[in-house]
Amino acid sequence: MKNVKIFTGSSNPTLAQNICTYLGIPLGEARISRFKSGEIYVHYEEGVRNCHVFLIQTMGAPVHENLMELLIMADAAHRASAKSVTAVVPYYPYARQEKKDAPREPITAKMVADILKTVGVDRVVTVDLHAPAIQGFFDIPVDHLTALDYITEYLKEKDIKNPVVVSPDAGRAKMAEKLASYLDAPFAIMLKKRPSHNSAKITHIIGDVQGYTPIIIEDIIDTGGTIVSVVEGLMEKGANPAYICATHPLFSANALERLNHPGIHEVVVTDSIPFTPNSDKYKTIPIAPLLAQAIHIIISGGSISTLFRSESGV
Secondary structure (H helix, E strand, O other), X not given: OOOEEEEEOOOOHHHHHHHHHHHOOOEOOEEEEEOOOOOEEEEEOOOOOOOEEEEEOOOOOOHHHHHHHHHHHHHHHHHOOOOEXXXXXXXXXXXXXXXXXXXXXXXXXXXXXXXXXXXXXXXXXXXXXXXXXXXXXXXXXXXXXXXXXXXXXXXXXHOOOOEEEEEOOHHHHHHHHHHHHHHOOOEEEEEEEOOOOOOOEEEEEEOOOOOOEEEEEEEEEOOOHHHHHHHHHHHHOOOOOEEEEEEEEOOOOOHHHHHOOOOEEEEEEEOOOOOOOOOOOEEEEOOHHHHHHHHHHHHHOXXXXXXXXXXXXX
């Protein structure tokens, strides 16, 4: 790991420190401050010339502040003659705006990809994109990691009786199918329609859930509205209280209150976005080992796919 330097923005410094601890290297020193007007200032307190610079910055709230910090940090590293600049973005922003669902809408996920390249980012590392096709928006390498194996191992340790893996919509079907295969469990899928942002109405359930314990797999939990709709739909069909699994705990608005639902047994998330749980119903799985291994492979050579169960044949 010679000539590797890791810096963190303000969004998740604990994750960055854990990555450095795993790799056995110190966290780089960078000063991030604000002018009275609110403008962001970044200064690296150590040299980065000819170094492989990794910037750890996830995109939970406040999204715009965190994104702007990352852009300025990347620009500063690029102008300071870093050999390469890699943005490690566990939660990629605007991923739900990856296509036009109506006329005169933006494709903001593509715009963010363009901006990252413009400021000097040479590579992006991210985890469980809302839409895997977002990788195609980049003209630079993208390492798309997944926390699914970590979630799977935790669920296996729980030894859940009579489980059924449930995809809350067609977009999560592939991930849910993989999880069902790993757990040797049956699979069900929900069909829904969205009358507006952050709201959903369940229309059909395909698969048997009566008497089963649902394991609902998602990439993000935002306001919790969709999850609660899914849980209530499953309860109406005779399902037991559910396990909710998601990589990114956005938990916007009153999500934690909504998730305090009798139909939810446990909520399993990663620490891609920091949050403080309000009950022992929540389980947080650390992803620093996953990101640290990816960084090590990027520097030393090898295949990122060896980090995934489906590619390694395990």
